[in-house]
Amino acid sequence: MEWNVMAIRQHLPLYEDRILQIIPSSFKKHDELVWLPDASGLYNSKSGYELARKSLHTPVTAEYPWRKCIWNLNTAPKIQSFLWSALNGALPVGHTLLIRGLQAESRCKRLIFENKSWSEAELIRKVLYDARAWEEVSQAVKHPSPRCTRSALPTPELKGISCFTDGAWDPISGHSGQGWAFVDPAGDVIRHYSSNRLHVAMPIVAEALVVKAAL
Structure with missing residues (x-):
């Protein structure tokens, strides 16, 4: 399903x-x-x-310290600069340009970029996607996966048909791949299969998916 x-x-x-x-x-x-x-x-x-x-009876909380927290956001520097400019009324929008004596259209225009236009919902969705991608890349840079060396293990003696599984997961895109194979007691592969799935939250889910598929 x-x-x-x-x-x-x-x-x-x-x-x-x-x-x-x-x-x-x-x-x-x-x-x-x-x-x-x-x-x-x-x-x-x-x-x-x-x-x-x-x-x-929602409790009244103090005003959120926007000015202080903007520079602590885990996002791109250009986004921090944009938020700071917006908070201080320094964005070069039409109304502000007119006040400063520049010829500009004061009414808000539709957002057009590279001959493409988006609705409000599509634009918000794109911003959220870019922000999530930036955060994931930042976390990957700050906390790189440690490289580990695997010592050679003795091959166990196989009794009956065995099933070997393995799952792979990409933390940036959320894509995953699964592979599993059935091996006879002599160590020969009887059959092997593979599949893939988008939108996987974490590596343990990718491993669980391959076990489920093999069963």
Whole structure:
């Protein structure tokens, strides 16, 4: 069973990648509505009243320190500079240019780049995707995977048919590959298979997928 990608793009386009990382059940269970505020998952007037009461008494918090935190964001320097300019009203938009005596159109124009145009939802989705990619690359640079050397292990004596599996995962794209092979007691490969899957959240999921496929 797989996700209905068209339905996701129609209703929740900003969460497409995160939703597709959830592996649907193979038992083809029907979707169910669950009321999260109660541990039973069922709605009751008590939990509904408590949720409404809390929402009416939202604690007042101090103003968020935007100026201080902009330079601490884990993002590209050009994004930090853009946010700082926006916060201080220094973006060269039409209204600001007119105030400074420059000839410009004060009304906001549609965003056009390389003869392409995007709707608001598409633009936000692109920004979120680029920000996530930048964060993943930054984390990979800060915390490179340690290189480990594997010592040669003695080949175990095979009794009966054995199945060997292996999964690979790309942390940048989230793509994964799976491979598995069946080997007879003599060590000869009887059959081998491979598959791949997009939108995989972590390497352990890639390993679980190959075990599931082999079974």
